[in-house]
Amino acid sequence: MAEEHEHEHEPLPEGVPPVSRRGILFNLGLGMNVIAASLIGIPIIGYVLSAVFKEKAQQAWIPLGRIDQFPEGQTRLATYTNPFRRPWDGFVADIPCWVRHIENDNFQIFAINCAHLGCPVRWFPQSGLFMCPCHGGVYYEDGSRASGPPPRGLYEYEYRIRNGHLEVRGGETPNLSESV
């Protein structure tokens, strides 16, 4: 015992800084925080990366129809078939969307699903509003949120025009994890 006691008070070699109990606890805490951050961070990074790769793998350009099927100044319902359909999808693979032809080559294509809980919204040309029958969500003609529980405007698809045909970039339905 006496020998151990002596070792505790032995002077440290020159150049070696003294290590206090507080310093050891601090370093231990720091290490545990780094481990905890890694454990939380790795799955989040994985989720984000998988979403990016998944989105790329599940999207395609799909023809919606000739441009003249969508008169300027009007919003019309259109449907496209999900190119990634599985045999058991049935009619669920037929995805409706709202096409707004603003003017010339300017369009907006909205997902039909309300940004609140996904009910199909309807277009009312008389009032120039999209309305959701489930909880009263309302959107302006440009898809932005007007009132009700939806936390944001309608989801918008990318589109392009090829040889007089309107094409939508569709496939996987957009959702709340996306900023579009």
Ligand code: FES
């Ligand atoms: S689902 Fe549209 S307002 Fe709730």
